[in-house]
Amino acid sequence: xxxxxxxTVEDILTWMTPKGVNNxxxxxxxxxxxxxxxxxxxxxxxxGWLQEYKDLLRFFILVAPHRATxxxxxxxxxxxxxxx
Numbered sequence: 001x002x003x004x005x006x007x008t009v010e011d012i013l014t015w016m017t018p019k020g021v022n023n024x025x026x027x028x029x030x031x032x033x034x035x036x037x038x039x040x041x042x043x044x045x046x047x048g049w050l051q052e053y054k055d056l057l058r059f060f061i062l063v064a065p066h067r068a069t070x071x072x073x074x075x076x077x078x079x080x081x082x083x084x
Contacts, residue, residue, distance in 0.1 A: 001025045
């Protein structure tokens with residue numbers, strides 16, 4: 001799994017960011033289903049401030065799909081709304 005993490009959190013809403021970190025991660029083999037579910041449910045809380053921009057975010061990832069990180073998708077995923 002690869003992810004670019006901008007230096008400032010607000011830069012997730014920009015097209016290009018000059019500073020940040022490339023983060024790479026391998027899943028465990030075998031991977032715990034409970035651990036994967038926990039990561040998915042807690043991902044939206046890491047970007048809680050994006051909740052207020054949810055309507056804009058739906059369209060933003062259409063024009064900037066490279067910004068559709070697991071945290072952004074977790075905010076948009078309505079299944080997880082009740083668990084946050």
